[in-house]
Amino acid sequence: MTIAAVIVLMWAVTYPARWLGLNLGRVKLPxxxxxxxxxxxxxxxxxxxxxxxxxxxxxxRRLLASVVGGLTVWRSGNLALGILGGFAAYWVVRTLGG
Amino acid sequence: MGPLWLGMLPFAVAYAVTARASGLSVWETQMMSLTVFAGASQFAAAGLFAGYGAAGGASALGIVATTFLLNARHLLYGLSLSRQVALSHPQRLIAAQFLTDESYGMVTVRGTQEPGGPSFGYVLGAELSLYTVWNASTLLGAVGGAVLPSPEALGVGVIFPLAFLGLLVPMLRGRMTMLVALLSGLGAWGLSRLLPGGLVILLAGIGGALLGAWLTSKKTAVREAGA
Structure with a gap:
């Protein structure tokens, strides 16, 4: 299957969930x-x-980056800062040869 | 709205760079943002496409099923929104295409401060502004990423787990959520040695959510028995 066809199918399973919810305002889920x-x-x-x-x-390296990134997001509440912090930590370790 | 747009920009750029690194063309990367328009599931697919067609890689079914599972939560947003805003049938058809976590949060938190509550115009305005920023940032990442050196040289592979970690950390409120996250993650790691990527996410995702729902219902039952 082509990548474009997979993307169309991804759309085909995403849109109905959004539409259905908007139409079920009176229904109560268990x-x-x-x-x-x-x-x-x-x-x-x-x-x-x-x-x-x-x-x-x-x-x-990835584990160290994740710890730094996760802690940064937790302390700052900022997603972009977390990605940058983790990526910086990854590069520090990679450059130092760890 | 400003902080929401700023939060989307790096995420969309990171998605586009990951998608390009996985072998998607600029057009395919952009097409996903135009149609699917759901950040986490696009990022997940971008990662899964890396092994697409290769032995042990994710299959089309695995990618589509993971997308379905990740985006099933939009059902909840729709349910909640339809109780706050009166929408006609054609309006629902349009609003559904652009509904995301961010626009739902925006309408729920700020929309109630509007005189008379949020209207269709308010909902669509919030949705379309996010749609525009998401797609412009995707284009930036997809085109900009093409002039950069190889993904391995840049180490961009680590951005994928980092971006998801940034989404996960704010969700971890309470012991039950942490337990579900830990077991789903470790379960997926164990399964990934045996099964292809798409299937692993699906099994660990459903298993973890069932565990969470079961723990929640058990807790509720205990509380009711005690009352």
Whole structure:
């Protein structure tokens, strides 16, 4: 399948969720599934991060960068600052040959 | 709105650079921002496309299913918005395309301060301003990234987990959320040694969210029994 076709399919599964929600204003979801939907971003994003860090050949550099980046976001609440801080830490370690 | 636009810019640029590094053309990178328009899922797909078509890499189904799972939360935003703003059927068709975490938050937090509550115009204005910034920043990253040296030389691979970490950290409120994040992450790492990328995210994502929902319902049951 071409990349463009995959992108169209990504759109085809994203738009209906948005549209459906706007049309279901009077419907009540069971608490279990409301909680499930609330936890999905946390579980998926965590699942995206960890293999990219620990499964990488340069995992130690990435782990250090993640610690610095994570702490920066936690203290500052600023996403861009966290990315820059983590990236800077990564380069410090890489330049020093770690 | 200013801080929201500024927050989007580096994220969109980082998405575009990652997508280009994964082998997407400028047009494909831009097309995803124009159609899908959902930051986290675009970034996830950009990462998964790196192994697309290769042995052990993500399949089309894996990428699409991960997108579906990540964007299912938009259902909640729609549910909540439709209780705050009266929208006609054609207005819903339009508003749905541009609905994101940021515009939902904007309308929910600020829209209520508008006289008479948020209107369709207010919702669309918030949505379209974010759409414009997101797509302009995507173009900047997609074109700008092309004149840069190779991704390995720049070390941009680390930006992918860093950007997601920046999204995750503010969500980690309370022990239950931290437990779900930790187990989903470690579970995905374990599974990644056995299964292709797209499937790993899907299984760990569903498993982690089910665990969170189960823990929440158990906690509620205990509280009700105690009352």
């Amino acid at each position: 608490p279990f599934w409301l909680a499930f939907l609330n936890f999905v971003p946390v579980s998926v994003i965590a699942a995206l991060i960890v293999p990219e860090v620990l499964g990488s050949p340069e995992w130690l």
